[in-house]
Amino acid sequence: xxxxxxxxxxxxxxxGRISILNCDYTNSMFxxxxxxKKYPAExxxxxxxxxxxxxxxxxxxxxxxxNKSAKHLSLHIVPSQPGDxxxxxxxxxxxxxxxxxxxxxxxxxRLTINP
Amino acid sequence: xxxxxxxxxxxxxxxxxxxxxxxxxxxxHNRLYWYRQTLGQGPEFLTYFQNxxxxxxxxxxxxxxxxxRPKGSFSTLEIQRTxxxxxxxxxxxxxxxxxxxxxxxxFGNGTRLTVT
Numbered sequence: 582x583x584x585x586x587x588x589x590x591x592x593x594x595x596x597g598r599i600s601i602l603n604c605d606y607t608n609s610m611f612x613x614x615x616x617x618k619k620y621p622a623e624x625x626x627x628x629x630x631x632x633x634x635x636x637x638x639x640x641x642x643x644x645x646x647x648n649k650s651a652k653h654l655s656l657h658i659v660p661s662q663p664g665d666x667x668x669x670x671x672x673x674x675x676x677x678x679x680x681x682x683x684x685x686x687x688x689x690x691r692l693t694i695n696p
Numbered sequence: 697x698x699x700x701x702x703x704x705x706x707x708x709x710x711x712x713x714x715x716x717x718x719x720x721x722x723x724x725h726n727r728l729y730w731y732r733q734t735l736g737q738g739p740e741f742l743t744y745f746q747n748x749x750x751x752x753x754x755x756x757x758x759x760x761x762x763x764x765r766p767k768g769s770f771s772t773l774e775i776q777r778t779x780x781x782x783x784x785x786x787x788x789x790x791x792x793x794x795x796x797x798x799x800x801x802x803f804g805n806g807t808r809l810t811v812t
Contacts, residue, residue, distance in 0.1 A: 585738075615800060624700070624787055624803030625739065670738050682729065682791055682801050683752065686738025 584608045585673050587687035595695055600658040602690050604671030607652065611673040615684065616645060616656045619668045628669075629656070661694045668692070700804035702788050708810045709778055716774045717807045721790030728771050729801060730763055731787040732756065739787055745771060778811045785809075 586605045594600045602616075612633040617625035631638040631645045631654070638645050644657045658665055668691050672684040701720040709715050721728045726747050731739035742761070743753045747768040757763075760778075765771040775782055785808050789801040 617803075622805065624789075624805045627800035627802070630800060672738070682727070682789075682799075683741050683744065684739075684801065686740070688736065688738050 582607075583688075584611075585671055585685050585687040587669075587671055587690050589690050590688070591691040591693070593693045593695060594661050596663060597660045600656075600661045600665065600692055600694070602656040602658075602669050602671075602692065604654050604656075604687055605652060606654075606673050608673070608675065608685075609652065610675040611685075613674045614645070614647060614654050615672045615674075616643075617670045617672060617686075618665075619670060619689070625670055658692075661692075663694050663696060666692060666694045700788055700790055700802055702786075702804035702807050704807055705805065706808045706810075708812065711778060711780060711811055713778055714774065714776045715778060715809060716772055717786055717788075717809075719771045719773070719788030719804060721770070721788070722802055723769075725790035725792055725802070726768065727791045728765055729789040729791075730771070730773050731789065731803075733785040733787060733806070734783075742773075775809075778809075780811045783809055783811045 615630040616628040618628050619625045629640050629643045629645050631647050636647050647654045668689045670689045671687040674684050703718045729744040730742040733739040742757050743763050745765040760776045763773045785806045787806045789803045791801050792799040
């Protein structure tokens with residue numbers, strides 16, 4: 582069962598415009614959500630996170646929105662730059678006991694920024 | 697500190713052979729994780745250690761898989777009697793001490809295993 586889903590395998594955006602990546606989850610016990618970025622031949626790199634007690638978190642060009650009632654989160658990148666071209670993974674975790682980061686990942690969305 | 701280091705980067709082996717991968721986490725990190733990623737999928741949790749104790753194993757980790765972290769520093773993941781279905785990217789990640797609740801995972805660049 583896919584508890585975290587990224588339904589768009591790919592997304593193409595013009596440089597300078599906004600990129601919006603979406604993620605849905607099914608498990609209401611998830612209480613912490615993260616976005617990772619992955620370049621070819623490298624491991625995933627942490628980008629931004631949000632706790633379930635918030636509905637928005639912003640870090641520079643990156644903003645994550647969480648809609649708990651819809652079990653949906655999104656990552657906004659504005660303005661998009663060519664270096665943002667990568668695969669983006671949404672991830673979720675639950676059970677804050679000990680802070681164990683047993684993340685459940687989505688399938689990823691390949692973002693391509695066109696000049 | 698250059699981050700999480702994994703060795704080797706690539707491993708090609710014949711079905712039935714044993715393989716072992718090594719992970720060196722960020723030095724001050726006490727938690728270490730192994731994930732597996734297959735083509736077109738996100739990483740899947742395999743197991744994690746807090747210091748030298750292996751605290752959780754996924755049901756994905758069959759009896760042919762064993763992970764160790766003998767001194768609470770580096771870790772090894774061994775796969776015995778490899779099968780073609782074991783072909784994947786094996787990712788190691790580490791994160792900070794217990795007091796750093798929800799500190800994000802730092803991943804290595806992975807070991808790509810191909811079983812022929």
